[in-house]
Amino acid sequence: MTHLSVNLNKIGLLRNSRGRDYPNVIAMAKRTLEKGAFGLTIHPRPDQRHATYQDAFDLKELLKQYPGRELNVEGFPDAKFMETVLEVLPHQCTLVPDDPNQLTSDHGWNLSRDQDALRPVIAKLKDKGIRVALFMDPEPDNMAMAKAVGADRVELYTEAYANAFHTEKQADVNERYQAAARAALDVGLEVNAGHDLDLENVGLLCAEGNITEVSIGHALTVEALEHGWDSVVNAYLEQLA
Numbered sequence: 390m391t392h393l394s395v396n397l398n399k400i401g402l403l404r405n406s407r408g409r410d411y412p413n414v415i416a417m418a419k420r421t422l423e424k425g426a427f428g429l430t431i432h433p434r435p436d437q438r439h440a441t442y443q444d445a446f447d448l449k450e451l452l453k454q455y456p457g458r459e460l461n462v463e464g465f466p467d468a469k470f471m472e473t474v475l476e477v478l479p480h481q482c483t484l485v486p487d488d489p490n491q492l493t494s495d496h497g498w499n500l501s502r503d504q505d506a507l508r509p510v511i512a513k514l515k516d517k518g519i520r521v522a523l524f525m526d527p528e529p530d531n532m533a534m535a536k537a538v539g540a541d542r543v544e545l546y547t548e549a550y551a552n553a554f555h556t557e558k559q560a561d562v563n564e565r566y567q568a569a570a571r572a573a574l575d576v577g578l579e580v581n582a583g584h585d586l587d588l589e590n591v592g593l594l595c596a597e598g599n600i601t602e603v604s605i606g607h608a609l610t611v612e613a614l615e616h617g618w619d620s621v622v623n624a625y626l627e628q629l630a
């Protein structure tokens with residue numbers, strides 16, 4: 390079984406587009422947890438285009454009513470992000486090497502370059518009891534460095550997997566991700582995955598049992614426009630059971 394963490398960024402985007410609290414992120418988060426999702430993810434970016442730093446506080450408060458469920462806060466460890474995460478104390482923090490003005494996340498960490506900067510950041514988060522995941526490209530050779538820098542988990546960046554799905558490259562690319570996952574597991578890391586996963590492609594990625602948690606937001610929100618939020622969350626839970 391793979392845990393489903395629903396990313397609420399796009400609910401925040403809709404909310405922010407009218408400057409009032411509709412849709413309400415907490416109401417959608419509660420609905421999502423009531424349907425049985427394991428966790429919630431947000432990625433507050435410096436411009437707070439969708440998820441806000443305040444959302445992190447509000448979601449942590451909500452999760453106190455749901456023992457065993459988790460909040461995952463993703464982002465680049467700049468001063469405001471770290472200040473927020475160290476106060477909110479989410480169950481998990483996924484560090485992502487995004488620049489402030491990126492449209493979306495589109496690459497994993499370059500640990501050869503970034504490990505010295507990341508090590509104290511990871512230590513500070515872990516000192517507060519926060520599980521730390523690193524957003525990584527699916528390169529088996531990089532998993533030992535992720536472990537050495539102190540991460541508990543990696544999150545495999547799955548855009549390339551999603552792009553290859555339903556093409557002649559599907560099997561080879563999936564095997565590349567499974568090899569990266571096995572390499573991470575071999576050095577004592579657990580494996581998350583996310584970005585561009587959807588109802589069609591998530592099952593194959595998780596079928597071998599290497600993936601502990603997937604975080605899904607964009608496609609889930611789009612699928613919900615057609616099929617309804619509750620039924621889409623249910624469909625993911627059935628896929629991941």
Ligand SMILES: CC(=O)[C@@H](O)[C@H](O)COP(=O)(O)O
Pocket residue numbers: 396398399431432463485492493494524583584604606
């Ligand atoms: C890290 C990652 O791939 C996603 O979690 C990210 O949160 C997507 O960000 P946007 O929702 O801003 O595209």
Ligand SMILES: NCC(=O)COP(=O)(O)O
Pocket residue numbers: 396430463544582583584585586604605606607608609
């Ligand atoms: N870490 C991936 C995530 O949280 C959501 O990514 P996406 O499903 O919005 O592409």
